[in-house]
Amino acid sequence: MVFACVGAVQGIDMKDEKDEKKSEKPGKEKKVVGGRDQLIQAALILASTTRSLASLGLREIARAAGLNPNTFYRHFDNFDDFTLTMILQLGASLRTSVRECWQQPMRKIPPADSADAAARIRRAQAIVKASTALIFDHFDAHKNTYITGIREIHGASPLLRKATNELVKNIADDLANDVLLHLQLPADDEKVVRETSLAIVRQMTFIGYEYLEFPKRREALQQQAEHFALLLVVGVISTQAPELMESMAQVLSAAKLS
Amino acid sequence: MVFACVGAVQGIDMKDEKDEKKSEKPGKEKKVVGGRDQLIQAALILASTTRSLASLGLREIARAAGLNPNTFYRHFDNFDDFTLTMILQLGASLRTSVRECWQQPMRKIPPADSADAAARIRRAQAIVKASTALIFDHFDAHKNTYITGIREIHGASPLLRKATNELVKNIADDLANDVLLHLQLPADDEKVVRETSLAIVRQMTFIGYEYLEFPKRREALQQQAEHFALLLVVGVISTQAPELMESMAQVLSAAKLS
DNA sequence: CATAGAAGTATACATCTGTATACCTCGTGC
DNA sequence: GCACGAGGTATACAGATGTATACTTCTATG
Structure with a gap:
């Protein structure tokens, strides 16, 4: 009833934000990246330092990207559309690049005599160690x-x-x-290898996150990761190919002294 | 400048929310629980079904608890104060109750002849299996x-x-x-047992969450959990006490047929 | 060259949020 | 028997947010 004055109030939302993003290098390479990628990049930084992705605000992201809030709608329908696109895009790139972290050691470390069980186990150990180091670099x-x-x-x-x-x-x-193809392990049961790989990746989730939060702990965490992977490898061999146990015992007792 | 009318506008925030929480059972047991616990309980439900704990709104929680937003400040200083209190309280209770899930099987399954390595391994297997089932019930x-x-x-x-x-x-x-005290395993190295336990708990984080999201998968997930724990136990024994490998091989090949 | 569409901006506004101030209502201890 | 403090409520308001409408560039293509 007393709202008659509302119509008269003008411009109360003017200067919503005081962006000072005018004329940065009005030369040639003005829009080297599209606003779409600017939004994704801004959201990535915000999400990794302040909040969960889904809880970010559309205005907040646009502000961080130096763009108008409405620009958001030019590229994405929903907020869900945005976050999903982002995760899929980043994830696809991550997937292919992390694979190199173990494929490279598998390629570089020469295959062992397939009759020599102990040598094959030692090779697996070496690959685990090298891969772990590369994966930590990948985290960085x-x-x-x-x-x-x-x-x-x-x-x-x-x-x-x-x-x-x-x-x-x-x-x-x-x-x-890759393990099934290149690790020369007597893994009869493919399902066991898949399950074990999943367990390793999941575990690396914890270790990697801790590393990124506390980079100083790298050495300890790297060792923890190697240890965990080797424990699983030994476990798999023991249950899948008990006949290799004695040569494994040799390798292990030799490693214990080092 | 055109805001002269603002002073005249009254009651624009009245009826902020239309709560219909009046006089529910005006009898005896009116306030059986304090508002503090009502808030925690409401936040727990909201957080587990809609959003991350830290991204919940104070008004949102109060609304779900049927309380006035300001009641929040009677019990907690910050929002951080609230969430931290909540996690500590829930966590402490969870910690003591989940421990029973493995302590009970450890108590109920009779100790094996400490000279019989195979029997001790079989006992460990049985304890893992029983504990896993109880832990899944605990998730529920x-x-x-x-x-x-x-x-x-x-x-x-x-x-x-x-x-x-x-x-x-x-x-x-x-x-x-508890493993060190009651599992009768030849675990020389305490540090290895602690690291392995941490890995198991972390893995159960994944498995448990998946179970709660897809309860139908219980059987497969339970088996996956058992499998994982046993793989680690075998790995630990192999690396810590290689002399037990042959009796372990017997148990394992016997288990394979079952 | 014209022009249409894509990308971006400006303004607006209803709605929700955290919080401040003030008031009410018990049960307890003196 | 009364003061008081803890727990709870009511009202208010400044600020932020999502989104709608309309305007302005650019740029590619006929």
Whole structure:
């Protein structure tokens, strides 16, 4: 009833935000990246340092990207559309690049005599060690992506949960396939190798996140990761190929002294 | 300048929310629980079904609890104060109750002849199996707490991350202590047992969350959990006490046929 | 060259949020 | 028997947010 004055109030939303983003290099390379990628990049930084992806605000992201809030709608329908696109895009790139971390050692470390069980086990050990180091470097190189991605694995959004869990599963399957092909292990049961790979990737989720939060702990965490992987390898061999146990015992007792 | 009318506008915030919470049972047991616990309970349900704990709104929680937003400040200073209190309280209760899940099988399954290595290994197997079943029941009984807690392990709030990670570590230490005392395993190296326990608890984080999201998968997940734990036990024994390998091989090949 | 569409901006506004101030209502201890 | 403090409520308001409408560039293609 007393709202008659409302019509007269003008411009109360003017200067909503005081962006000072005018005329940065009005020369040639003005829009080297599209607003779409600017938004994704801004959201990645925000999500990895302040909040969960799904809880970010559309205005907040646009502000961080130096863009108008409405620009958001030019590229994405929903907020879900945005976050999902982002996770899928980042995830796909991560998946292919992390695979190199174990494929390279598998290629570089020469195959062992397939009759010499002990040599094959030693080779597996060496590959685990080299791969772990490369994976930690990979964490460093993709810090924000890892933090944001891992955060959504058990996050609140069912959509992102599904996407990230599929990513984990795919990475684990890549690992399993490569192990089956190139590790020269007597792994009769493919299912066991797949399950074990999944367990390793999941564990690396914890270790990697801890590493990114406390980089100083790298040495201890790297060793923990190697240890864990080797424990599983030994476990798999013991249950799948008990006939190799004695040669494994030799390798292990030799390693204990080092 | 055109805001002269603002002073005249009255009651624009009246009836902020249309709560219909008047006079529910005006009889005796009116306030059986304090508002403090009502808030915690409401937040637990909201967090486990809709959003991350730290991203909940204070008004949202109060609304769900049927209380006035300001009641919040009667019990907690900050929002951080609230969430931290909540996690610590729920976590402490969870820690003591989950311990029973493995302590009970350890008590109920009779000790094996300490000279009979194979018997001790079979006992460990039985304890793992029984404990896993109880732990899955525990997931069911504390669904909301698990979902909310696990979500914060890699969540955005450093405070909650610290609290939940300490909880995980404490639960893992409980497990390690009980294993060292009651599992009759030749575990020379205490550090290995602690690390392995941590890995198991972390893995159960994934498996438990998946179970709570897809209860139908219980059987497969339970088996996966048992499998994983046994693989680690075998791995630990192989590396710590290679002299037990041959009796282990017997048990394993016998189990394979079953 | 014209022009249509894509990308971006400006303004607006209803709605929700955290919080401040003030008031009410018990049960307890003096 | 009364003062007081803890727990709870009512009202208010400044600020932020998502989104709608309309305007302005650019840029590619006929």
